[in-house]
Amino acid sequence: MWLTKLKIAVVEKNPNALSKLLSDVPQLENQKEIEEALFLLREATALMKNLKEETQASMRQIKKNLDFLRSTDISTSKKLDIRS
Helix, strand or coil, rough: CHHHHHHHHHHCCHHHHHHHHHCCCCCCCCCCHHHHHHHHHHHHHHHHHHHHHHHHHHHHHHHHHHHHHCCCCCHHHCCCCCCC
């Protein structure tokens, strides 16, 4: 059952489900299950690394966008100028 849930979490690229499954790893006794779990855990590790890199790239792009928007912002005076 745990392996099936792990497979689904990897296929769905669901970091929340992966985290929950990794916090409750059962004792596997069958050699085939152990090998399958190791393979899936490698895939989950690669998936999390990719998601982390994508998040970092998105955050860098957001920062660049904010910096650009701030640099083009026209500064306005907060005082009422009635001397015109």
